[in-house]
Amino acid sequence: MDAEGQVSKIEELSARAENSTYNLRQRKDDSVAMQRRAKFAWLKEQQNQRRKRRKEAKTLRQKEIREFAEKAWISIRNTLDRLPKRKKKDSENRTEVINADTSVAIEMEEWRPYFSTPEIGVFKTTLKGASWEVEKLVLQVAPSVVGLQSKAGGTDHFFCCGTVVESDKETHTIVTVANLVKCPDTDEVAGDLKINVYLHNNETCEGKLVYHDFYHNICLIEIQSPIHLQEKGFSSNADAVHFGKSCSRDVVTLGRDKEIHMLVISTGKIIPKRSKLDCEELVVSTCRISKAEVGGPLMNFDGDLIGMNYYHTNETPFIPSVIILKFLQQYAVFRKVVRPSHGLRVRTLYAEGCDAFEKMQINFRGATGVIIEKIEEQSPAKSSGLNEGDIINRVNGVYFSSAVEFATILLDIGTSYLSDLPILGQLGNSNKMAIRIKFGVMGCEDEKTVVVDKFTSDGLNRWPFPKPIIVRQYVKGKKVLEDWYSLES
Known part of the structure; x- marks a missing residue:
C-alpha cells in the first residue's frame, strides 16, 4: 500500500475511533430529513421576520404617539394663550357645594332631594288594607305629632318629628330623637342651638332642650304654648x-313633611x-319613611x-315603646336616666336567621x-364566668325573652339604685355605682x-345619619338659596 492509501486508512480508523468514543452515529443525509431541516429553517426565518416587523411597528407607534402628544400640547397651549385672562373670583356672587367631593359633584343627575317623601298627606295615602277605623285612629293621633327644626349657629342642623307625651297647662313635653341636638361627629x-317646633295647626313655637340620652338616642323638648295640645x-x-x-x-308611621308640615304616613x-x-x-318594620x-x-x-x-336606607328601625316609657318614668322622678354598664353585647335569638333559630329551638326546646x-x-x-355564645334568659331571677325586655330590666335596676341613694337620685361627683347583677x-x-361599677356611656351606640350635600347660592354676598340633596339610592 502506498503512502497516500495509508494516510486515508488512518483517517478512516481515526474517525471510527472518535465516533465510538462519543457514542455517535453517522447522520444519513436522506431526502426526508433534508426536507424537514429546510422547513424548520424556513419557519424560524418567518418567525424572526414577524418579530422584526412587530418591533418596527411598535417603534413607529411610539413615535406617532410622541408626535401626537407634542402637537396636542402645542394646540392646547395656543388655545389657552388666546383665552381671556381669568378674573378674580367673585366672592359676592357664588355657589357653594358642601359635603361633596369633586368626583361626586359632577354627577348631579344622581342627586335627589334630601328630605324627599314617597307619599305626602294622609288623604293621599292608601292604608294598604286598613279599615276606616284605623284611618280614624291615625287622625286622632295626628295632633300629637309635631315637626322639629334645630339650628346651630344660625345654620340648619337637623329636622325630625316628635310626639307630645305630656301637657301641663301651657307647658308641653315632646319626645324625639337626640340627633336633633347632637353634634354629628361627637357625643x-x-x-348655640335654636329649636323650632311646628304644631298641627301651623303654629310655630320655640323649643328648649331639657334632657338628652345618646345611648338610646332620645331627647325631651319643652315648649310653651297657650293652646291645648293633645298628648299621646x-x-x-x-x-x-x-x-x-x-x-x-x-303598623303605621306618622310624621310631618319638612316644607309644609303636612301629616305623612306609611x-x-x-x-x-x-x-x-x-x-x-331596636326592632325593624317594613315601613319606608323619609329622613x-x-x-x-x-x-x-x-x-x-x-x-x-x-x-335607614332599606328599613325603618324603631325604639320600642316600653323602653321609652321606662325612660320617661325614671326621668320624671329623678330628672336623669341611668342603666348599669355590664359589658355584654347581646342579640335576640330570633335575629339569628331562620336556620340558626330553628336549630336553637330544636336543641334547647323553645x-x-x-x-x-x-x-x-x-x-x-x-x-364573671360568662362566655360568648351563652344564652341568658334571666336577670336577678326575672325571666325575659328578648333584648328589649333585657333593656327594661336594666332600666328598672337603675331606678332601684337611684331610689336607694341616701339623697334620692343624688349621685354625687363620682358618677359610680356598685351593683351585683346575677345572670342566669x-x-x-x-x-x-x-359587679357593675359604672353607667353606660353615651358613645356605646352609634346613630349615624346620612350627611346632606348642601348647595348654597349667594347674590351680592347674601345667601338667596339653600338646597339639600342626597346620593342614596
Whole structure:
C-alpha cells in the first residue's frame, strides 16, 4: 500500500475511533430529513421576520404617539394663550357645594332631594288594607305629632318629628330623637342651638332642650304654648314586639313633611330582623319613611304607640315603646336616666336567621332570651364566668325573652339604685355605682354574678345619619338659596 492509501486508512480508523468514543452515529443525509431541516429553517426565518416587523411597528407607534402628544400640547397651549385672562373670583356672587367631593359633584343627575317623601298627606295615602277605623285612629293621633327644626349657629342642623307625651297647662313635653341636638361627629350637644317646633295647626313655637340620652338616642323638648295640645302616651304592652306571642304586626308611621308640615304616613309590618345599627334593642318594620320623619311615632292598628322611628336606607328601625316609657318614668322622678354598664353585647335569638333559630329551638326546646355576641375587654363581665355564645334568659331571677325586655330590666335596676341613694337620685361627683347583677344562663343552674361599677356611656351606640350635600347660592354676598340633596339610592 502506498503512502497516500495509508494516510486515508488512518483517517478512516481515526474517525471510527472518535465516533465510538462519543457514542455517535453517522447522520444519513436522506431526502426526508433534508426536507424537514429546510422547513424548520424556513419557519424560524418567518418567525424572526414577524418579530422584526412587530418591533418596527411598535417603534413607529411610539413615535406617532410622541408626535401626537407634542402637537396636542402645542394646540392646547395656543388655545389657552388666546383665552381671556381669568378674573378674580367673585366672592359676592357664588355657589357653594358642601359635603361633596369633586368626583361626586359632577354627577348631579344622581342627586335627589334630601328630605324627599314617597307619599305626602294622609288623604293621599292608601292604608294598604286598613279599615276606616284605623284611618280614624291615625287622625286622632295626628295632633300629637309635631315637626322639629334645630339650628346651630344660625345654620340648619337637623329636622325630625316628635310626639307630645305630656301637657301641663301651657307647658308641653315632646319626645324625639337626640340627633336633633347632637353634634354629628361627637357625643356632645351642638352649641348655640335654636329649636323650632311646628304644631298641627301651623303654629310655630320655640323649643328648649331639657334632657338628652345618646345611648338610646332620645331627647325631651319643652315648649310653651297657650293652646291645648293633645298628648299621646306610649304603650306599655311589650307583646307588640314579642315574636313568641300571637298578635297583629300591622303598623303605621306618622310624621310631618319638612316644607309644609303636612301629616305623612306609611304602613308596613314588624318583622323578626336585626337592625343594622349598633343598638341591640331596636326592632325593624317594613315601613319606608323619609329622613324628615325620624323621631315620629309608630302605631299599631289598635291605635297604640309602640315605638319611635329611626332611619335607614332599606328599613325603618324603631325604639320600642316600653323602653321609652321606662325612660320617661325614671326621668320624671329623678330628672336623669341611668342603666348599669355590664359589658355584654347581646342579640335576640330570633335575629339569628331562620336556620340558626330553628336549630336553637330544636336543641334547647323553645329557648328564649338573648345570646352573648361579645364581652367587652376590661368590663366587669369579663371575669364573671360568662362566655360568648351563652344564652341568658334571666336577670336577678326575672325571666325575659328578648333584648328589649333585657333593656327594661336594666332600666328598672337603675331606678332601684337611684331610689336607694341616701339623697334620692343624688349621685354625687363620682358618677359610680356598685351593683351585683346575677345572670342566669340557659342549661346552667348556677347564676353568674357581675359587679357593675359604672353607667353606660353615651358613645356605646352609634346613630349615624346620612350627611346632606348642601348647595348654597349667594347674590351680592347674601345667601338667596339653600338646597339639600342626597346620593342614596
